[in-house]
Amino acid sequence: MNINGAAAIVSGGGSGLGRATAEALAAKGAKVAVFDINQAAAEEVARALGGAAFKCDVADAASAEAAVAAAEAAHGPARILVNCAGIGTPKRVVGRDGAQPLADFQRVINVNLVGSFNLIRLVAASLARGETLPDGERGVIVSTASVAAYEGQIGQAAYSASKGGVMAMTLPIARELAQFNIRVNTIAPGIFLTPMLLGLPQEAQESLGRSVPNPARLGRPEEYAALVIHICENAYLNGETIRLDGALRMAPR
Numbered sequence: 001m002n003i004n005g006a007a008a009i010v011s012g013g014g015s016g017l018g019r020a021t022a023e024a025l026a027a028k029g030a031k032v033a034v035f036d037i038n039q040a041a042a043e044e045v046a047r048a049l050g051g052a053a054f055k056c057d058v059a060d061a062a063s064a065e066a067a068v069a070a071a072e073a074a075h076g077p078a079r080i081l082v083n084c085a086g087i088g089t090p091k092r093v094v095g096r097d098g099a100q101p102l103a104d105f106q107r108v109i110n111v112n113l114v115g116s117f118n119l120i121r122l123v124a125a126s127l128a129r130g131e132t133l134p135d136g137e138r139g140v141i142v143s144t145a146s147v148a149a150y151e152g153q154i155g156q157a158a159y160s161a162s163k164g165g166v167m168a169m170t171l172p173i174a175r176e177l178a179q180f181n182i183r184v185n186t187i188a189p190g191i192f193l194t195p196m197l198l199g200l201p202q203e204a205q206e207s208l209g210r211s212v213p214n215p216a217r218l219g220r221p222e223e224y225a226a227l228v229i230h231i232c233e234n235a236y237l238n239g240e241t242i243r244l245d246g247a248l249r250m251a252p253r
């Protein structure tokens, strides 16, 4: 996929990995639509990179439908979708107050898994109605899982289940959308230095970094973004989940 001039949607583009991805796509000449539930954050990023901001709750059907339609009106059908919106509130199955509230588990699944599917279905439907580009491609979709999809820690039942779901749906969707020349891949990041982790004391950040075999540091958002760019540009990558983690294997706690 030639990124230059292509319309792209980045969910969760107001922060962290999504923000770095929006910046990298814009630097490659994409017309970037920044989707985020945090409208102010989306607007700030869009302003900085010359894109457009759209408030969107990925877990909500109507909100995503409106945002995808508005992005299409502004930039044309999105050829690139990057799903970065996500939440990761940890919670034990049995905590101090007893059983984990079911709504907490459902919220994480709704945002991370259902939210990713929500945008995939809408962008795929729009691309399916359109034309394949001269290079033989019609679109590229990249979602974000986590190494917690493989080795989730204590407290990550919902998060791991949601990210396992993102990983598991990658192949069936890639198989189905092959008829439209749309590729579908997923990145499973290790521990990246995003606002979530920047809030930790320096010592805690360094100790987390030392747990990574090589390089023994936290991942940089631009390293995630670089892989998104590569997935977009490499037409033979399809149906795959790629770990991006410096060989990290998470311990139980």
Ligand SMILES: NC(=O)c1ccc[n+]([C@@H]2O[C@H](COP(=O)([O-])OP(=O)(O)OC[C@H]3O[C@@H](n4cnc5c(N)ncnc54)[C@H](O)[C@@H]3O)[C@@H](O)[C@H]2O)c1
Pocket: 011, 012, 013, 014, 015, 016, 017, 018, 035, 036, 037, 038, 041, 056, 057, 058, 059, 084, 085, 086, 087, 088, 111, 112, 115, 144, 145, 146, 147, 188, 189, 190, 191, 192, 193, 194, 195, 196
């Ligand atoms: N940072 C890491 O170490 C790491 C590791 C593995 C996976 N991930 C995954 O990468 C993705 C991005 O993480 P990050 O570290 O950049 O997080 P972040 O908190 O910096 O950014 C996430 C963004 O998603 C937005 N968002 C949350 N709920 C939303 C919703 N319902 N609709 C639309 N937007 C919503 C937030 O407002 C925020 O701007 C997440 O899916 C996360 O699970 C992150």
